[in-house]
Amino acid sequence: MPETDPVREPDRAQPASPLAGMKVVDLSKILAGPYVTMSLADLGAEVVKVEHPEGGDPTRQWGPPFNGPDATYYLAANRNKRSITLDLKSEAGQEVVHRLLADADVLVENFRPGSSLARIFDYEELSARYPRLVLLHISAFGELGPLRDEPGYDMVAQASAGLMSLTGEPAGPPVKAGYAMGDLGAALFGLIGVTSALVERERTGRGQYLTTSLYESQLALHINWATGYFATGERPARLGSGHPSLVPYQAYPAADGHFVIAVGNDGLFRRLCTTLGSPALADDPRFATNRARVVHRDELNAELMALLASGTVAHWCEVLKAAGVPVAPIRGLDEVYDCPQTEALGMVQKVDHPDVGPLQQVAFPVNFRGERPPVRSAPPTLGQHSREILAELGYGETDIARLLDDTHPRT
The missing domain is CATH 3.30.1540.10 (formyl-coa transferase, domain 3)
Structure with a gap:
C-alpha cells in the first residue's frame, strides 16, 4: 500500500498572529470601524486608537452596564489596541497623526462625508505622501446617491435597508435584530476589504482607498430575500422565526x-x-x-x-x-457561556485590565494552525498610552507636555 503523509501537529511555537508587523491607525469610533481594527489587532497587527481628549469614543459612555470607568459596549470592540488622545482639528494633533501614518499600513475612519475631518484626511493627499497606505472609510449610506451625506446609526441602517421589515412576528410591529447587524455587517465586509487590499499591495506595491457602508452591507446580506423579491416582485412578509423557503x-x-x-x-x-x-x-x-x-x-x-x-x-x-x-x-447568554461547547472551543479568554482586573472577552472566531489568536491586552483606558506613543514618535518631554494638558487622562 502507498505510504501516507503523517498527521501534522499544529505549530504552537508561536501565537497565531498572521498580521504581525502590520501597523493600523484607528480614527474611527462607535462600532463598525472599531470592530474592524479590533479584528486586525486580534490577528496580530499593532493598532493605535486615536480619541478626542474630551470623552473619547462615545461608546465609553454607552451604559449601563459599566465595568470600571468604561461601558461594556466600549469594552466589546477595543481590545489589543493602544489609546492616544488628540484633537484632530488642531494642527498639532494632525501632525501627530501624520507621524503615525509615516510607517502605517492601514488607516480606518468613519468621518461624516463632507466634514472638516474628511477634508483634512482626504485620501488623495494621504496617498501622495503615503503611497502604500490602505485607507478604509465606513459610512452610513455609501459614497454616492441622495443619502450619501446622511449620518446613521445601526438602527437607521436596519430600518432603511430593509432588515426591520423582515424581522418580527407577522401580526406584530417591525423589530430590530438583537445584534447590531448594520454595524457588524459593514465591519466584516470592511475587514475582508482591508485584508484583500493588503494582499494586492504585495503585488502592486501600492495601497488604495476602500469604502463600505452600513447600507451596502445590509443589501449584501439579504441573500435569498433579495433573489426571492427579484423573482416575484412581491414585498416579503415578516415570518417571526420562520424561514421563507423551508417549513418546518x-x-x-x-x-x-x-x-x-x-x-x-x-x-x-x-x-x-x-x-x-x-x-x-x-x-x-x-x-x-x-x-x-x-x-x-x-x-x-x-x-x-x-x-x-x-x-x-x-x-x-x-x-x-x-x-x-x-x-x-x-439558550440565554447565561446558558451559552456556561455551555461545555463554548468552553471546549476556548471562545472566552481573560485579560488583565488596569482598573477592573481580570476581564473576560469573546475571542476571535478563527483558528490558525490549530490556535486561536490570543487576547493580548485589555481595551485601553482613555489616553492610556498617549505618553509612550508620543515618545516613540520622537517627541521630547517638552513637546509631550505641550500636547498633554494637566487634565489629560491617565497616561
Whole structure:
C-alpha cells in the first residue's frame, strides 16, 4: 500500500498572529470601524486608537452596564489596541497623526462625508505622501446617491435597508435584530476589504482607498430575500422565526418554553412526523413536499403545535435529536457561556485590565494552525498610552507636555 503523509501537529511555537508587523491607525469610533481594527489587532497587527481628549469614543459612555470607568459596549470592540488622545482639528494633533501614518499600513475612519475631518484626511493627499497606505472609510449610506451625506446609526441602517421589515412576528410591529447587524455587517465586509487590499499591495506595491457602508452591507446580506423579491416582485412578509423557503424551520412552543426545529428536506420531515407519532402528516398532499409545506405553512404549524404542546423542551430535544431531526433549545447568554461547547472551543479568554482586573472577552472566531489568536491586552483606558506613543514618535518631554494638558487622562 502507498505510504501516507503523517498527521501534522499544529505549530504552537508561536501565537497565531498572521498580521504581525502590520501597523493600523484607528480614527474611527462607535462600532463598525472599531470592530474592524479590533479584528486586525486580534490577528496580530499593532493598532493605535486615536480619541478626542474630551470623552473619547462615545461608546465609553454607552451604559449601563459599566465595568470600571468604561461601558461594556466600549469594552466589546477595543481590545489589543493602544489609546492616544488628540484633537484632530488642531494642527498639532494632525501632525501627530501624520507621524503615525509615516510607517502605517492601514488607516480606518468613519468621518461624516463632507466634514472638516474628511477634508483634512482626504485620501488623495494621504496617498501622495503615503503611497502604500490602505485607507478604509465606513459610512452610513455609501459614497454616492441622495443619502450619501446622511449620518446613521445601526438602527437607521436596519430600518432603511430593509432588515426591520423582515424581522418580527407577522401580526406584530417591525423589530430590530438583537445584534447590531448594520454595524457588524459593514465591519466584516470592511475587514475582508482591508485584508484583500493588503494582499494586492504585495503585488502592486501600492495601497488604495476602500469604502463600505452600513447600507451596502445590509443589501449584501439579504441573500435569498433579495433573489426571492427579484423573482416575484412581491414585498416579503415578516415570518417571526420562520424561514421563507423551508417549513418546518422555526421556533415552536413546548409545554415549558420554546425550541427550534430545522427540517431541510422531505426525508427529515417524514422522520419528524414518525417521531411525533403522526406519520400520516408526511403523506398529506399539503405537506408531502417542501414546496407544498411552504404554501400550507399555517396549516402545518397548527398541526405541529398541537402535537408539541404536551412535551417539555428537554423531552422534544432529546427525542427528536435521537431520531436525527435537527433541534435545539433556545439558550440565554447565561446558558451559552456556561455551555461545555463554548468552553471546549476556548471562545472566552481573560485579560488583565488596569482598573477592573481580570476581564473576560469573546475571542476571535478563527483558528490558525490549530490556535486561536490570543487576547493580548485589555481595551485601553482613555489616553492610556498617549505618553509612550508620543515618545516613540520622537517627541521630547517638552513637546509631550505641550500636547498633554494637566487634565489629560491617565497616561
